[in-house]
Amino acid sequence: MAAHKKVLVANGQGFWGDSILGPVRLLREGPLDYLTLDYLAEVTLSIMQKQRSRDPRAGYATDFVHLIERVLPELLEKNVKVVANAGGVNPHACKDALLAVIGKRAASGVKVAVVEGDDILERLDELLQRGETLANLDTKRPLAEIRDRVLSANVYLGAFPIAEALGQGAQIVLCGRCTDPSLVVGPLVHEFGWTHADHARLASATVAGHIVECGAQCTGGNYTDWRAVPDLAMVGYPLVEAEADGTFAITKHAGTGGLCTVDTVRHQLVYEMGDPRRYLGPDCVADFTSVRLAQEGPERVRVDGVRGLAPTNTYKVSISYLAGWKASGELTLSGPDALEKARLCARIVWERLAYDGCHYGPEERLEEYVGAGTCHAGIPGGESASPPEVVLRLGVKGPDRRKVDRFGSELVPLVTSGPPGVTGFAGGRPKATEIVGYWPALMKKDLVKPRVSVFTS
């Protein structure tokens, strides 16, 4: 019987800002064992670090707490377990807020686990002294060059601490930074008792996690042949139906919108894929060129054949740092001659700023003519020489905050001192905002000790 055990893992949130209807409907519209929720993009942790520096109770995904408050009755009734990286840089504050919400709903005995050890911001100097260079993976430059501007530093943890938390009876597992697929791999490690040596099974589960990590992007969202996708408004979020040998099916609840086909699934397989032979994870290396896809039913794709290798001896580290300032703003130009007038507006802005001593190099400024061919600049068929109207987007960036701010005050004056037909300035003066630089690095695994603790409401 155990050999035929199947585990259903759904991903209800592809990124911070994804629709709350994903998880709400998953819980309502069909069976489910685990609900995973991804809240962290590369720069999210730097934003959370900043929130925490202003308020010691902040620095996590508050959306998650609101979601749990809304769906708690269904979660408990169906006994669905939740795995989320909503903890951000302050998982204990997230846990406290969660326990308060659960308590308010008079539910006692709910176990919430916190996975920690990913946040190495406080350890950076110690690590550098130990000889870890945390050199930038792309540029090879040592971290010392930007050490004084670092905003956040986190290791991408894997699936095993999540499995450990579930093993201790947690109904909700809160992580900080872990790889997106680990949110799916963790429950499967727990359910099927896989070990670190099960590279092929871990790789197969990693492929499953990769397919569902962007939510509806594997069930008809952002699909080339979009006219063929029914009912995108009520698109079904994806389910992984996994078995003990690591093979699985991708599916969605009956009656939901969208599509689940070999084509929608391979769309997501190539997303951010890089080298398909070496998809690196903390627990294994997956070979995407070994993945076999087959349409098993109208809304069901079977996936098997995945080859896996042992992982490397390093964790990936995501470091963010203050990399300067930027500002951008836009005005709308009506026709006739919209594009020509927009070009004149851009020249006027740069000339007025230069008069005041503000010069921006070609790398420090941007001109876009939205409607005339911005996304597909230089691509045959992607541009228009005479659009009926144009949105002029101008932007600058650089290390000098005042110079970036000064730019913002020269857009709106065009309404009365530029060509006719300038409008759409409702946003006011664009202000300088921080540029968060991304610094990918590697770190030896034995320097990281993931910790799991469990709390009960």
Next chain:
Amino acid sequence: MKVRLERLAMARSGDKGEGSNVGVLARSDAAYAFLKEHLTAERVRTHFHGINRGGVERFEADNLRALNFLLLDSLGGGGSASLKTDAQGKTHGLALLRLELDVPEELLRGLPNPG
């Protein structure tokens, strides 16, 4: 005959560091064989001259009938440093599908015609 790549393939793109990752998914085995030969990294690099200032790397996944391209400097600095509207290269897949190719007519037989 001349057709746009969209007749032979589908595509999805997104960011990868300071560049974008553009996956091309052939609509048939024959289309994949044709694209493997003709949709070279150099051809893609030339097509994106107005967007990508770096090189182009190509990977193959025969099992998915997929060619995967990395446009190494196509996001105006990438991530939060970019001022561009499409700072994550979300539309680069569609940009590649606009590429015109000279293809043998029998290659199109049985494929959908979105035009």
